[in-house]
Amino acid sequence: MNDVTKILIHSTTKIMKDVCTKELVNEAENGHWAAELWGILAESGMTTVAVPESLDGTGGSFTDAYHILRLAGKYAAPIPLAETYMSNWLLADLEMPVSTDPLTILCNEVEPIQFIRTQDGWQITGKAVNVPWARYTKQMLVIGEENSRSSLAIVSSDDALIINGQNMAGEARDTVILNHAAVAESRVFSIEAKQVKEWLLYTGALCRSVMMAGALERILELTAAYTSERTQFGKPLHRFQAIQQHLAAMAGEVTAADIAAQSAIAANEHTPASKAIAMAKIRINEAAGTVAPIAHQVHGAIGFTHEHILHQSTRRVLSWREEWGNETLWAEKLAEQLMQLADNELWPFLTEPVVSRQG
């Protein structure tokens, strides 16, 4: 890890600890936009990382961005940071200048997105569900088709009908309806939809994996601390062997999740859409399914209350494991690669270096 990354991690941690409080996260669930948190991150350039300065970005590497996301996940930040990164990276790829506004991408379409040509531009029609944070965004990226040609459009969020929805963690997951939304010619780009969607799936999964790794670390910290504070039968909980077993099982899962995320980040610097991402999402989803129940078990009734902070992280990991692919989806992706192997080629496949030497 280089010094710039370390400084980024340090300052993001500080922002998160100071601003992204338990109260802020609770309020966000009640429909309050975390404007202050977003503002501070945007001002300090954290929302446009890994976009070159020539396109109004902050510069830095994808790895830097993922480290920031990990912290956003760890502190349950109720903002579309992952979605904004993904949007900005797509825009930068089209050589469009990026902005520090909250952005999202129309995914999970339930009605095909149609692009219709008009005199001075395009009209877009379609419907998508579970669009992350749509109601708080300024713009959305929309991928669709016109006569079997694929395009990507930058649509103003004001031109969409947005119906509020949420995931299990109370994060905005909205239904977005586009009804002949007008978009200027200059904001529509011809793309390879299949490739871009594949990129979205892998990148989305990597974002969630990294956020989950952060959240899982938080859950372990909270649980370890609680077992020292809480006393029963005259001794702290962690003195009971059954509790130690729980802690150890959790620690294992959390460590595994972290290294899976780190490996996927590193692999992604070299090969986008790598098998490391597929494996990370599978492994970290599994970890979420093990860690969250143990954390609640160890916390007893207090951890089951809204008052306690634990649920902010456990509900998130349990929601995020379903987003951008559950274990089954990714296992099948990996299976497609395994199907291509010849006999006894699993080992070479497994040990193929995905990362060049790290400093």
Place this chain on the structure above:
Amino acid sequence: MNSLQLPIGEISEQTGHLRTQIRDFLQQEKEHGAFVPKCDTWLSGFSADFSRKLGERGWIGMTWPLKYGGHERSAIERYMVIEELLAAGAPVAGHWIADRQTGPLLLRYATDEQCREFLPRIARGECYFAIGLSEPNAGSDLAAVHTRAEKVDGGWILNGSKTWTSGAHHAHYMITLCRTSPYHPEKRHEGMSQLLVDLTAPGVTIRPILLMTGEHHFNEVFFEDVFIPENRLIGVEGNGWKQGMTELAYERSGPERFLSTYPLLEELINQLRKKGDKHLIAQGSKLVSRLCTLRQMSIGIAHLLEKGESPDIAAALVKDMGTKFEQQVAEIARLLIPTTPSTNAANRLDQLMAQAVLHAPGFTLRGGTTEILRGIVAKGVIA
């Protein structure tokens, strides 16, 4: 709370050539019928020939100094070689313990003379060691060791017994943890020493203890007035407990803690692919993902060990999770392809399945039980 984050480390490119060399060698050996891949070969796959061949190629004692017959390669290069051997299900049990823990122990604590006497023979793949820790009344509670050595002119007289000693019937020597001062209930960790015992010496008796399969891999070893020459004390008299604990650190995080059933996984994926059912392979690919993560953790620890750190907690984690994984491979495999497991079945999958299922109980016991490891991890998490 202690941070449990591990560094990611690739096995660097320089080892690429080495990897090809060992893969080619293993392929040839298989083709010549020198071995048939099996599960859990680091306990049960004995071949003196094969050990000697590895020695000839410089794949034993790889990290040791040249002057002791070693090859001064990096720990990561060694890691690569042993993971290839395990993945191939090759017969490595003969020299395994000597290469993994006796060598490093001697390098750390033994005299130059002792190193010169034993290390070159180990590195040639001609000299094997057994681990002399457990006793009938000292299992998890190792400090309860009672085997004792009394000082006499020119050496010691050893009395007592060791149990569960893997490979003692093939081994030439045993590093034996014993009491050189009387047992003291309040100072149990004091007064122990490590003696290098020649297993052919008069007064040593080795009796097989058969596994539940009837296989003979471990033993009871009895010592009746065995004379141990003075120059066979390893390290410092009375420092045996600490030395023994360092030995354990080499034991816990290596690839043998998650690859014991790898040959079954490989065959499972081969068979599933032939069936062409993507949904079934998808179940198998979850195992593949878990394996990759374990390997990354284990390599991360290897990097820390090479830097001179002692990631004991992480090592305990890898052993706990890795050995659970070894057991899961069999449990999941049996649901994906119905088998009729038997160690002498004609079908490879049935055979490997039987090896995995029948050896599975040992995985989570040897080298420290799951329960003991979790105690270590939990203490680290709370610290």
